[in-house]
Amino acid sequence: MADNIEKITRSEREWRAELTPDQYAVLRQAATERPFTGEYVHNKADGNYCCAGCGLPLFSSGTKFDSGSGWPSFWDVIDQDRVDLKVDKSHGTVRTEVVCSRCGGHLGHVFDDGPRDKTGQRYCINSVALSFETGSED
Ligand code: FE
Numbered sequence: 001m002a003d004n005i006e007k008i009t010r011s012e013r014e015w016r017a018e019l020t021p022d023q024y025a026v027l028r029q030a031a032t033e034r035p036f037t038g039e040y041v042h043n044k045a046d047g048n049y050c051c052a053g054c055g056l057p058l059f060s061s062g063t064k065f066d067s068g069s070g071w072p073s074f075w076d077v078i079d080q081d082r083v084d085l086k087v088d089k090s091h092g093t094v095r096t097e098v099v100c101s102r103c104g105g106h107l108g109h110v111f112d113d114g115p116r117d118k119t120g121q122r123y124c125i126n127s128v129a130l131s132f133e134t135g136s137e138d
Pocket residue numbers: 051052053054055056100101102103104105
């Protein structure tokens with residue numbers, strides 16, 4: 001758990017007011033955007049991918065790779081304490097859900113079929129749950 005990251009809590013009403021409907025559906029209701037539709041699937045610029053809910057930098061462009069899945073994919077987190085991992089038994093399967101450790105927003109899932117020469121992890125993240133900041137790679 002992320003003891004050193006201060007939590008952000010808002011009511012569902014506040015989140016609805018702050019987020020776009022698509023962001024709300026993913027971040028607060030764990031929806032999944034359709035593959036190959038997200039803004040950052042093919043983004044190759046240098047920078048950081050931050051939580052679209054609270055702005056916490058989560059993933060660096062240096063760990064982004066082309067997984068072919070249709071969602072932005074990373075083999076690592078900027079720092080492990082920036083995300084919380086949860087067991088997700090929805091849709092008749094067991095997956096590991098990835099949520100922002102600061103605002104609790106749903107980001108996507110992590111799988112163990114990532115690049116073997118790196119961490120072996122594949123963080124499969126919805127574009128709409130991210131905001132990209134050019135240049136300031138951690
Ligand atoms: Fe967040």
